Amino acid sequence: MNFDGIEPHWLWLIAAALLGIAEVLMPGLFLIWLAAAAAVTGLAALLLDLPPAFEFALFALVALASIYVGRRWYASHPVESSDPLLNDRAARLVGRTVVVVGAIENGVGRVKVGDSVWNARGPDAEEGAKVRVVGADGTCLKVEPL
Numbered sequence: 792m793n794f795d796g797i798e799p800h801w802l803w804l805i806a807a808a809l810l811g812i813a814e815v816l817m818p819g820l821f822l823i824w825l826a827a828a829a830a831v832t833g834l835a836a837l838l839l840d841l842p843p844a845f846e847f848a849l850f851a852l853v854a855l856a857s858i859y860v861g862r863r864w865y866a867s868h869p870v871e872s873s874d875p876l877l878n879d880r881a882a883r884l885v886g887r888t889v890v891v892v893g894a895i896e897n898g899v900g901r902v903k904v905g906d907s908v909w910n911a912r913g914p915d916a917e918e919g920a921k922v923r924v925v926g927a928d929g930t931c932l933k934v935e936p937l
Contacts, residue, residue, distance in 0.1 A: 892918060
């Protein structure tokens, strides 16, 4: 593709638009900051007729600054979720009653949760006993007898 004859500011503004569209299609709160940096660079190139090396340097500086500011803003203004445990399956199991499928001996055993089997820690319990999930440590459930 030949970009001869196209003003550099248009390339920056097109890049900004494409990055903005990519952020909408693949949200991750990162590409939008690069889109903003490309837009600022495009506007600066339009107004100031900058040399290409300066445009790239300006883009890099504005991109770093916008990402820094964006990360700080999101850290101080977290997005609230209607289901904060959505991606923490073990924490979602707290309070459920499960069945011991591998006897809990010396504090270690296995329990059946739905159609899967999890490692468990807790007081000794024989196979078939019902226990309640009281916590999780990674993929190991902490249980107590009912």
